[in-house]
Amino acid sequence: MNKPIDPKLFKSAEAFADYVSNTAARIDVNAEAKAHGDGARVGISRPHESAALHVAGEANYIDDIPELAGTLHCALGLSPVANGRLKEMKLDAIRAMSGVVAVLTAADIPGSNDCGSIVHDDPILCSGDIRYMGQPVFAVIAETRDAARRAAARAKEALDIEAAPPVITPQEAHAKEQYVVPPMHLVRNTDEGGAKAAIAKAPHRLKAQLDVGGQEQFYLEGQISYAIPKEGGAMHVYCSTQHPSEMQHLVAHALHLHANEVQVECRRMGGGFGGKESQSALFACVASVAANKLKRPVKLRLDRDDDFMITGRRHCFWYEYEVGYDDEGRILGAEITMVSRAGHSADLSGPVMTRALCHFDNAYWLPNVEMHGFSGKTNTQSNTAFRGFGGPQGAIAMENILDSVARELGRDPLDVRRVNFYGKTENNVTPYGQTVVDNVIHELVADLESSSDYRVRREAIAEFNAKSPVLKRGIALAPLKFGISFNVKHFNQAGALVHVYNDGSILVNHGGTEMGQGLNTKVAQVVAHELGVSFECVRVTATDTQKVANTSATAASTGADLNGKAAQDAARQIRERLAACAAARHGGDASAVRFANDKVEVNGRTLPFATVVGEAYLDRVQLWSDGFYATPGLSWDKDKMQGRPFFYFAYGAAVSEVIVDTLTGEWKLLRADILHDAGKSLNPAVDIGQVEGAFIQGMGWLTTEELVWHPKTGLLTTHAPSTYKIPTANDCPPVLNVRLYEGQNFEDSIHRSKAVGEPPLLLPFSVFFAIRDAVSSVGEHQVDPPLRAPATSESILRAITAVQGAAA
Incomplete structure (x- = not known):
């Protein structure tokens, strides 16, 4: 309790x-x-x-886990160059340093030197080719963490590297046709001649480019693994990870063990946001290799700077697009090329690009569209999952297009967005062939437009801007439609274990991981509801590969959907056994037995839940059960990029109002109104918290969080809180109105709820386009602002200067 x-x-x-x-x-x-x-x-x-x-x-x-006697500490020696060939390592001087126990290289890995999650192209430790500045080359194991870090810091003098010029930007990689996975193409045409013909014959055309930066996960708890050798060569790894099963498999491969010899456990993480889905693997593998070789426990906890330098983050995207549209702003044809900065290896770049292409439509019906996705191979950290998993990068391109179309036509952007919305019974098939059957975007946006006084405020902003030469206000309403499920069908499954003890208390274990998002809270609520007991009777334990096997990552917003259903299945089996036992003892029909409020009603009698459990135990009734769930109805042809990749869609919209100082580029969010569709929410307080957090986090991505690599050396210059600006409490608007949309899921999800982890990250598009609206007012809305994301003060000033120059 x-x-x-x-x-x-x-x-x-x-x-x-x-x-x-x-x-x-x-x-x-x-x-x-x-x-x-x-x-x-x-x-x-x-x-x-x-x-x-x-x-x-x-x-x-x-x-915080108490360290066992003999625990050693690990630090990584990192490459000082971004591209080249490792010729020699001179490690004797490092081995001789005080406190150092061992220095390990790729040659010390007994199994596979690979931690790639899909494509096997990601070495644990460098074995020849240097791929990015910050790549781990060797591991120092010492008696103390300080000694390990001091020794690892001497990497530059210990490594003999033949350097080569690095490829840094996605545009460079695209020009060289250098990709980590094959290019992807998603095409849907309803008119003869397809998208190109539709664009050519459209009354209006728009051709432009857009740059959207990446984003560091900046979890509060950094990457960490604690490996403890067990008898018979087995390994127990405590790991801050969203995917314990994948860590289990990769550690087993690195140690040349079977999966049943590796146990991975995670009680909670101090944040993940996708950064611990695949990239916790390198640290789990290194710690395990060291523990296996030295037969002593080994902990590897990264310093924040090293975390920045080694791990990947949200993919930045570069876009080139052309659209054709009519006088109302209705999109008739669109062609877009998306190029991401994937980094040095594939990691999850393929699925991220797939989701980006599948979310380019956002909430809009596109009759003719051609999309081309390229995952550029660069000499930078390998980018990975981040909340939204490519969805935000795909959707923001369409929102930018519609914002520009509205400006070209002199119409309100909301009106242009509305005429392009998916229909209810027609114009409701996505470019990848899935019919949208649960569309609530029309009603949701109408509700928010009214409750936020959008029209009245837009008029007031126009009046303010006409009288204010320096400070300019802007407003925008941005909608979202976000698909829920993993891109890969077989990941959409989950298992759970529920134990009922003979005192009536309940223990739950499931395959999801808790990273602060409230998954364990929701699963406990589901089990308590199913068994009719108070929430305090249910305890959820650490995620453990020895309890639930072959789990999927806690990602893609599926944590509660999958694990909640699995836990419900297990609890329901126990409830049915208890009901049958109670009916056998006290008479009546088992189907009429009712469980609620810690009591059981059977044949006119009311018994405490614990009493019924005790009777079941005496009658040798099984009081534990496993549960399983697999999302139904999914299909995906990755070659044709067609099918039904999503179980359902979540919807939402936000209105944001900003003020911009046109002399400095400084801006402030004055008010945000949010209406988000969480279906029939399992826990409104938790879901509202998720919406608020996603909104501020996404606002940071689009406004202040700028990643900068040195163009010649490949050094990530923004590798610490001193140079990388995430939002703080001061960046929250003074007025933040958040509501959950009244409704329930069209599909049979857990209690008809909807996922709420990733979808709300698209809500702060409204902040970016409100800033764009304010900048546009400098030129009386006659010039389309060339604003890139993140819209830092420098970026805003550049856009203002461009608008002023074009309007002059």
């Missing part, structure tokens, strides 16, 4: 009273329980299951 917050933590009794009042107003469990029916445990706002532990600092992460 969560501990109450200690009043001593607050500065005054008044501050504590305010906290209690505000919390009660936002999370009124009893009121919501009554609204959802007596005994309901889902659809209710509950605090995160570890909230009190987080606040008190008692929540344990990997680095």
Whole structure:
């Protein structure tokens, strides 16, 4: 049970009273329980299951695990150049340093020197070719972390490298036709002649380019693994990872072991955002190789700078597009080339590009479209998953197009967006062939347009700008449609274990991982609801490959969908056994037995849940069960890029208003109104928190978080908090109105809820286009601003200068 917050933590009794009042107003469990029916445990706002532990600092992460006797520490020696050939390593001086126990290279890996998640092209330690500045070349194992880091820092003097010029930008890679996976093409044409012909004969045409930067995950807990050798050569790895099963397989390959000899465990992560889906593998493998060789526990915890230098992040994209449209702004034909900076290896760049292409349409019907995706191979860190997984990069291109079309026609961007929306019964098939059957974008946007006073505020902003020569305001409404499921069909499965002990308490284990998003809270709610017990009766344990095998990554917003269904399946089997036992003992029909409020009603009698459990135990009834779930109806032809890759779609929209200083490029978000579709929410408080967090995180991606590599050396110059600016509490707008759209999932998801992890990251498109609107006002909205993302102050000033020059 969560501990109450200690009043001593607050500065005054008044501050504590305010906290209690505000919390009660936002999370009124009893009121919501009554609204959802007596005994309901889902659809209710509950605090995160570890909230009190987080606040008190008692929540344990990997680095909090007490170190076993003999534990060693590992640090990585990194390449000082971005491209070249490793000729020689002179490591004797490093081996002789105080506290150093061993220095390991690729030759010390007993199995496969590879940690690639899909394509086997990603070495654990460099074995010849230098691919990027920061690539791990050797590992130092020492008695203390400080000694290991001091020794690893001497990499530059120990490595003899024949350097070569690096390829840094996606445009360079594209010009060289240098890709990590084959190019992709997604084409859908309804008119004769296809997209090119539709563009050529359209009343209006637009041709342009767009640059959108990447984004660092910046999880609070960095990459970390703690490997402990076990008897018989087995290995137990505590790893901060979103994908324990993949870590299990890669560690087993590196050690030349079977999967059943490797155990990977993760109780919680201090954030992941995709950065710990595949890229925790290198650190788990290195720690395990060292522990295996030295027969002692080894911990590898990265310094923040090293984390930046070694790991990848959200792919930056470069676009070149041409569209044809009519007088209302309706898109008749579109052709787009997307080129991503994939980095030195494939990692997840293929699936990211697939999702980007499948989300170019966003909420809009495109009758004729040709999309071309290229994952550029560059001498930079290998980019990977990040919240949205390519979806935001695909959708923002279409939003930029429609924003420009509206400006060219002199129409309100909302009106242009609306005429392009998917229809309900026609014009409702995506470019990849999936029919949109759950479309609520029309009603949702109309609701938000009214509640946010969008039209009135746009008029007021026009009046303000006419009188203000320096400060300019802007406003924008941006919608979203986001597909939910993994691109790869077989990943859409999950397992769970539910144990009911004979005192009535319940233990749950499932294949998902908790990274702060509230997955364990939701799964516990599902199990409590299914068995009719209070939330406090259910405890969710660490994700462990020895309990649930062959799990999928907690990614693609599927955590609650998959694991919630699996846990529900397990709990339902136990409930049915208990009902049959109770009916056999007390009479009546098993189907009429009711479980609610920690009690069981059977044949007119009301018994405590624990009593019924105890009776079942005496009758030798199985009180534990496994559960399984596989998402139905999915199909995908990766060669034709056609099928039904998504189980359903989540929708949403946001209105943002900004003010921009045209002399400095400084800007501020004044107000944001958000309406998001979470279906029949499992936990409204958790979901609203996810929406708020995604909005601010996405705003950072599009405005302040700029990644800069030196064009000649390949050095990531923004590799620390001192040079990389994520949003803070000061960047939250003074007015932030967030609501969940009233409705339920069209599909049979867990309690008809919808995923809420990734979709809301598209909501802050409204911030970017509000800034674009403000910049456009400098030229009386006659010039389309060449604003790139992130819209830093420098980028805004460049766009303002361009608009002023064109308008002069």
